[in-house]
Amino acid sequence: MTSTMPNYDSSTPSSGQVWAWLEAVSDPEIPVISVVDLGVVRRVDCNDDGVKIVITPTYSGCPAMATIAHDIETELRRHNLQNITIVTQISPAWTTDWLSDKGKNKLEQYGIAPPQASGRPENCPQCHSSNVQKISQFGSTPCKALWRCNDCLEPFDYFKCI
Amino acid sequence: MDHAFEFLVRQGDNVLVLGHRLSEWCGQGPVLEEDIALANIALDMIGQTQLWLSYAAEVEGANRTADDLAYLRDAWDFRNVLLVEQPNRDFAVTIMRQFLFDAYHVPYLHALESSKDQRVAEIASKCRKEAIYHLERSSSVIVALGDGTEESHKRMQAALERLWPYTGELFLSDETDDAVAESGLAPVLNDVKARWLQTVQSSLKDAYLQMPDNDFAQIGGKSGIRHSEHLGHMLSTMQVLQRSYPGAQW
Ligand SMILES: [Zn+2]
Numbered sequence: 056m057t058s059t060m061p062n063y064d065s066s067t068p069s070s071g072q073v074w075a076w077l078e079a080v081s082d083p084e085i086p087v088i089s090v091v092d093l094g095v096v097r098r099v100d101c102n103d104d105g106v107k108i109v110i111t112p113t114y115s116g117c118p119a120m121a122t123i124a125h126d127i128e129t130e131l132r133r134h135n136l137q138n139i140t141i142v143t144q145i146s147p148a149w150t151t152d153w154l155s156d157k158g159k160n161k162l163e164q165y166g167i168a169p170p171q172a173s174g175r176p177e178n179c180p181q182c183h184s185s186n187v188q189k190i191s192q193f194g195s196t197p198c199k200a201l202w203r204c205n206d207c208l209e210p211f212d213y214f215k216c217i
Numbered sequence: 218m219d220h221a222f223e224f225l226v227r228q229g230d231n232v233l234v235l236g237h238r239l240s241e242w243c244g245q246g247p248v249l250e251e252d253i254a255l256a257n258i259a260l261d262m263i264g265q266t267q268l269w270l271s272y273a274a275e276v277e278g279a280n281r282t283a284d285d286l287a288y289l290r291d292a293w294d295f296r297n298v299l300l301v302e303q304p305n306r307d308f309a310v311t312i313m314r315q316f317l318f319d320a321y322h323v324p325y326l327h328a329l330e331s332s333k334d335q336r337v338a339e340i341a342s343k344c345r346k347e348a349i350y351h352l353e354r355s356s357s358v359i360v361a362l363g364d365g366t367e368e369s370h371k372r373m374q375a376a377l378e379r380l381w382p383y384t385g386e387l388f389l390s391d392e393t394d395d396a397v398a399e400s401g402l403a404p405v406l407n408d409v410k411a412r413w414l415q416t417v418q419s420s421l422k423d424a425y426l427q428m429p430d431n432d433f434a435q436i437g438g439k440s441g442i443r444h445s446e447h448l449g450h451m452l453s454t455m456q457v458l459q460r461s462y463p464g465a466q467w
Contacts, residue, residue, distance in 0.1 A: 115343055116264020145268065146339035148346055191250035192354045193257040201250065217346050 070099040073106055073131070080130045083122040084196050087165040090123055094153025097144065105138025106131065111149045114197040151216045162214060168202065170216035179204035180211050220396040221334075222277050223296065224403060226286065227393075227439050229269030230297035232344075233287055234448070235318060236262030237455050238305055247308050254354065258315070261347040268340045288459035292449045299438035300383035302448040309362065309372035313380055316359045316420065319352035321387050324412035328404035337402060356420045363424025374426055385434020387413070393439075 068076075077099070080090045090096050090110070098109035108127055112120050124141045131139050151170040154162075159169035168176035178185045184206035192215075194201040199212040239259035246252025270283035300318060305311045326348055329341035362369040388410040390398070397403040421428050437443025458465055 112264070114261055114264060114347060115268055116260040116262070118260070145343045148339075148343040191254055192350070193250070193254035195253070197257055197260055201253075215350070217350065 067101055067103060068106075068134070068136070070101045073099045073101060073108075073136075076130060076134055077108075077127065080123070080126050083119045083126065084198075085162070085165070085167065087161045088158045090127065092155045092158030092161065094149060094155070094158075095123060096127075105140065106136055107140045107142060109142050109144055111144055113149050115145070117197055149217075151214065154214075166211060167199065168211060168213040170214045172216060174216055176202055176211075176213045179207060179209065181209045182207040218393070219277070220393050220400070221402060222273055223393045224397045225269055225273035225276060225337075227296040227298075228340075229266050229273055229283075229286070230295050231301055231318075232262040232269065233266040234295070234297040234451070235301035235315075236260075236266060237451060238301065238303075239311070239315075241305055242311065251308070255311070258351050258354075261351070265340075265344045265347070268343065272336055272340065284459075288456045292444050292452055293441050295444060295448060295452075296439050296441055297448075298383070298386045299435050299445055300380065300386065302438065302445060302451060303380060303383060304447050304451075306379075307372060307376075309369070309376040310379060312355060312358050312362070313373060313376035315351070316355040317380060317384055317417070319348060319355045320416040320420070321384075321409065321413045322348045323352050323416075325404070325409050328409055332403060333401035352416075356416070359420050359426070360424045363421070363426045370425065373424065377421070377426055378429055381429040381431065382433055382435045385432060386436045386438055389434060389436060391440055 074091065074096075077091050077096055078089045082088050082090055082093050082095075085093075093113070095110050095113065096108060097111050098107075100107040100109075108131075110120070110123060110127070120143065124143075127141060128139050154170065162169045163180050166180045168178070168180050171177055175189070176187055179187055182204060184204055186205040188203050188205055190201040190203050190210060192200050194212050198215055200215050201210060202213045203210045236259045239255045239262065242252060242255040243259070244252065246255055266287065267283055270286045274281045274283055274286055300314060303310070303314055323345060326341045326345035330338050330345065332338045332341065359373065363373045364370070388406045390406050394403070394406055398405045418428060438445075
């Protein structure tokens with residue numbers, strides 16, 4: 056994050072303010088978490104010329120990127136920002152390490168097991184049993200795999216760890 | 218010939234053509250999970266195509282976009298290896314083709330991460346994360362089916378023998394390969410081959426499949442000189458929208 060000098064011109068908000076506004080932009084495919092929690096927003100630069108937001112795709116073919124850029128712009132326009140530039144960058148490559156703890160908790164409450172370094176979900180997000188089994192390495196979106204709980208028998212999404 | 222452009226188009230075309238082949242399974246997979254998996258891998262590869270062909274278009278500087286390169290070139294201008302344009306046939310051929318490519322893709326992208334061109338290194342680093350995941354899956358399916366039923370074993374062995382002559386092209390250097398290795402843009406192909414062979418030998422052994430000892434190689438894909446007839450048929454489907462409604466946008 057880049058902070059700029061305090062700016063008292065009401066037309067240019069601080070980057071901290073913009074980060075806070077972006078918390079209201081949810082991921083189009085997992086609406087319980089914000090694009091900030093997901094780690095997709097990498098950088099916010101504010102200066103007299105306007106606001107520049109740098110975003111990065113989770114997966115290179117992530118079909119949600121266009122929607123995310125559009126939703127960010129819509130949200131910032133709601134706060135009367137005019138000159139908004141959204142830049143996509145791929146390096147450094149997105150990693151699940153950028154998912155915030157808040158984001159991980161929200162995922163679990165929503166029924167998606169958060170990513171684990173071990174490469175497998177710790178427990179079933181429904182009943183918390185650790186007796187779980189992989190059904191497929193791929194799931195309903197590029198960022199998820201499909202697992203099943205052997206105790207409550209519910210299938211669930213697991214957020215892939217990359 | 219601009220070797221950098223040629224090299225970038227080769228990278229883009231490999232994943233574009235293979236990604237399109239995989240997408241042909243969408244709605245027709247043997248089970249729902251496989252259908253979803255193949256569609257997801259296709260999506261990753263089309264995303265990777267966007268990265269490579271966008272850069273190729275910039276390097277070319279002829280006012281073409283990634284979409285122009287994908288949808289408005291004819292078969293002879295495609296620079297993918299012959300392996301990836303081979304038709305899906307049955308699930309055994311599809312998954313064997315994927316495995317043989319993934320086993321090459323991972324070490325090749327790894328080497329590209331040290332490219333002298335920073336943009337190439339960045340793209341490779343993004344793509345490799347996805348390719349590792351693809352290889353994990355294709356190698357485990359190879360083993361499950363090779364060491365599965367009598368029928369699945371027979372089909373996997375047949376798929377391996379059918380596709381084997383198309384693997385040689387991945388590692389046979391031509392003028393472009395030599396030039397980009399020389400300039401530090403890309404690795405020497407022979408160095409990648411050793412790592413490919415290691416992965417292939419070890420997975421085939423676990424799958425109880427017999428590696429063919431024939432090293433005859435079909436070539437002519439990455440140079441564009443002699444694509445198989447399958448590519449033209451594939452492009453006629455892939456490009457139909459832009460050919461019928463030039464400039465159409467979503
Ligand atoms: Zn459960």
